[in-house]
Amino acid sequence: MSGSPHDFAADAFHAGQLYRSCFRELTESCGFTPNEMFVLLFLYRNAPEQDTATVIAQAWNVSKPLVTRSVDGLQKRGLLYCVRDENDRRLVHLH
Numbered sequence: 001m002s003g004s005p006h007d008f009a010a011d012a013f014h015a016g017q018l019y020r021s022c023f024r025e026l027t028e029s030c031g032f033t034p035n036e037m038f039v040l041l042f043l044y045r046n047a048p049e050q051d052t053a054t055v056i057a058q059a060w061n062v063s064k065p066l067v068t069r070s071v072d073g074l075q076k077r078g079l080l081y082c083v084r085d086e087n088d089r090r091l092v093h094l095h
Contacts, residue, residue, distance in 0.1 A: 035070040040079070043094055051093045 027037040042056050050059070053071055057064040071094060074080035085091035 033070065033073065035066065036074055039067065039070045039074060039094075043080075047095070048093070051095070052091055053094065056094075 023037070024034060027034050030037070032040070038060065039056060042059065043051060046055075046059075050056075053064055053067045057067045060067070071080060071082070075082065081095050082092045083095060085093060
């Protein structure tokens with residue numbers, strides 16, 4: 001076995017930086033913020049079972065207002081729409 005735990009941690013840190021850099025470039029080239037892209041990817045993978053701003057905020061461990069800003073931006077561009085739940089009017093489903 002080669003390499004120390006420090007080497008692994010440093011490599012993992014650099015890999016994470018590279019990933020974030022590439023993700024940032026991709027999202028910007030498509031005209032999205034990283035948060036907007038995350039919302040779209042989350043919905044792609046989890047809807048319709050998990051399709052509310054609250055669920056996304058909990059899964060991502062961020063504030064709901066951060067998710068709401070991203071949803072608003074996507075909605076203004078016609079990429080996302082919201083539907084209030086007929087059984088529980090407090091819930092808004094993202095499509």
